[in-house]
Amino acid sequence: AAAIATAAPTRLLDGAFLVERCAGAKALACGNLGWGDEEARRLAAAIEHAHANDALQALVTLDLSLNKIGDEGLRHLGDAVAHGAAPALQTLLLSGNAASDAARQAVEDALKLRS
Numbered sequence: 001a002a003a004i005a006t007a008a009p010t011r012l013l014d015g016a017f018l019v020e021r022c023a024g025a026k027a028l029a030c031g032n033l034g035w036g037d038e039e040a041r042r043l044a045a046a047i048e049h050a051h052a053n054d055a056l057q058a059l060v061t062l063d064l065s066l067n068k069i070g071d072e073g074l075r076h077l078g079d080a081v082a083h084g085a086a087p088a089l090q091t092l093l094l095s096g097n098a099a100s101d102a103a104r105q106a107v108e109d110a111l112k113l114r115s
Contacts, residue, residue, distance in 0.1 A: 068098050
């Protein structure tokens with residue numbers, strides 16, 4: 001099983017790629033890529049697509065540290081998590097982003113509260 005999925009950064013924003021090449025990944029390393037809210041929105045959509053296709057079921061860690069993701073981007077990620085995407089996700093690394101503490105807490109709450 002793939003322990004850590006790595007690829008060209010923009011490929012990780014493609015839901016079909018996540019299903020095809022990263023389905024069993026336990027971690028996605030997306031830190032320090034210069035990603036902002038748009039990339040976070042696209043990643044959230046890709047993760048939801050993967051979930052709809054029974055992929056990323058074992059994803060435990062998502063590293064988004066040292067990017068430029070703000071509140072809007074985290075809202076998209078929180079929504080994806082709240083809708084059940086990446087059901088095994090436990091660790092979301094967000095340090096070094098532009099998002100407020102409240103937005104970070106909202107995503108952490110979504111991780112804890114999902115069914």
